[in-house]
Amino acid sequence: MPVTLTWTGHATWLIDTGVGVLLVDPFFDECPTAAMKAADVACDAILVTHGHFDHVADLVAVAKRTGAKVFCNWEIGQWLGGQGVANVQPMNLGGSALVPGGRATMELAWHSSSLPDGTYGGNPCGWLLDVGGRLVYVAGDTGLFSDMERIGHRRDGRRIDVAILPIGDLFTMGPETSREAIHLLKPRLALPNHYGTWPPIEQDAAAWAAAVAADGVAAAKVLVPGESVSV
Ligand code: NI
Ligand code: MN
Numbered sequence: 433m434p435v436t437l438t439w440t441g442h443a444t445w446l447i448d449t450g451v452g453v454l455l456v457d458p459f460f461d462e463c464p465t466a467a468m469k470a471a472d473v474a475c476d477a478i479l480v481t482h483g484h485f486d487h488v489a490d491l492v493a494v495a496k497r498t499g500a501k502v503f504c505n506w507e508i509g510q511w512l513g514g515q516g517v518a519n520v521q522p523m524n525l526g527g528s529a530l531v532p533g534g535r536a537t538m539e540l541a542w543h544s545s546s547l548p549d550g551t552y553g554g555n556p557c558g559w560l561l562d563v564g565g566r567l568v569y570v571a572g573d574t575g576l577f578s579d580m581e582r583i584g585h586r587r588d589g590r591r592i593d594v595a596i597l598p599i600g601d602l603f604t605m606g607p608e609t610s611r612e613a614i615h616l617l618k619p620r621l622a623l624p625n626h627y628g629t630w631p632p633i634e635q636d637a638a639a640w641a642a643a644v645a646a647d648g649v650a651a652a653k654v655l656v657p658g659e660s661v662s663v
Contacts, residue, residue: 449533467658483553
């Protein structure tokens with residue numbers, strides 16, 4: 433059973449594991465490039481990388497409407513409780529939890545994390561998903577870090593099937609550093625996100641994909657918001 437990943441825009445993804453749909457970083461109604469509205473999202477679980485508005489703006493509304501369990505760090509979990517969201521699985525770096533279709537491990541990310549009302553948001557994270565027999569790495573907002581080599585090299589020899597990486601620069605890795613990340617992670621497929629939403633993070637994703645392909649480590653595919661890929 434393939435795993436299907438749909439980019440709805442910016443850093444928001446719907447990942448259909450064959451058993452359920454995981455929603456990553458809900459940001460719809462205020463996102464200039466979003467392919468759908470928060471009211472139309474269906475999901476079975478929600479994964480959050482950090483507290484910045486462009487990752488949680490629609491989190492409370494979608495969590496309340498769907499009842500989907502939210503997987504996030506301790507601090508965001510506490511904040512969600514205060515917002516009336518009860519179905520939360522708080523975690524922290526290195527921990528893993530069962531999600532529909534497999535297991536989600538909270539991985540490192542080098543970034544910052546505060547919630548829209550100024551509340552401290554704990555450490556930012558990425559997610560390594562072992563779902564539907566595939567390894568899916570969601571880097572989240574992060575700079576390049578050498579532990580990506582460890583994340584991509586497992587004792588069992590499995591490779592990351594698909595890595596979702598930021599390429600927007602300024603707030604995260606840019607086109608060049610994401611290519612270094614691919615060199616460390618060695619995924620089969622790389623998908624860009626966190627670019628093109630606003631002018632400061634505009635990037636030529638087609639040029640990036642051509643450069644990644646020339647690097648010879650991973651395939652690269654550029655989606656448009658609303659488009660899906662199955663791995
Ligand atoms: Ni951020
Ligand atoms: Mn962001």
